Amino acid sequence: MAESRSHKTTANRIAKKMNTEYNDGKGVDIRSKKATIEVETPQTVGDALGQLQGHRGPVYIAGTNKEAVNKAMETTKGTTVGVMDSQGNIVKPSIRKL
Numbered sequence: 001m002a003e004s005r006s007h008k009t010t011a012n013r014i015a016k017k018m019n020t021e022y023n024d025g026k027g028v029d030i031r032s033k034k035a036t037i038e039v040e041t042p043q044t045v046g047d048a049l050g051q052l053q054g055h056r057g058p059v060y061i062a063g064t065n066k067e068a069v070n071k072a073m074e075t076t077k078g079t080t081v082g083v084m085d086s087q088g089n090i091v092k093p094s095i096r097k098l
Contacts, residue, residue, distance in 0.1 A: 006064040006086075011039040014062055014088040028052065030062075035094065037062050037084065045071040052081060058094035060084045 008022070011029045015022040018032040028051060030037040035058040038048045045068055048061040061076060062084040063069035069091055072083045082094030 007039055007041055010062060010064045010086045013086070014039065014084065017088040028055065034058065034098075035060055035082075039064065040068055040072065041065075042067040042071055045075055048072070049075065049079070049081065056096070057098045058082060058096050060090070060094055062086065062088065 011022040014037060015030045018030060018034060020030060020032040023029055023031070028036050029039045036052060036055045037060045038051050039062045040048045041064045045061065045063070052059045060082040061072040063072050064086050069083060069085050073092060076083055076092060080094060080096045082090060083092040085091055
């Protein structure tokens with residue numbers, strides 16, 4: 001239950017920073033003109049690449065905590081997918097162009 005709350009809190013925080021809204025339904029969590037972002041907990045980081053597949057432009061995995069960010073960094077090695085921390089700060093830039 002706490003993980004679900006941390007996911008929702010992180011998603012809402014980043015969506016606000018990106019001037020858009022958090023999508024709590026099917027599909028990616030956050031879509032803005034600048035990027036597509038999937039928010040993940042340490043337990044769900046492995047699912048993110050599949051959910052981001054097919055999206056154009058910069059794509060990011062945002063971790064809900066330091067452990068999730070570290071797992072996302074490992075998961076995205078050698079990919080075009082970037083990583084954000086729970087505040088929406090870019091830890092690893094996405095190399096996909098708009």
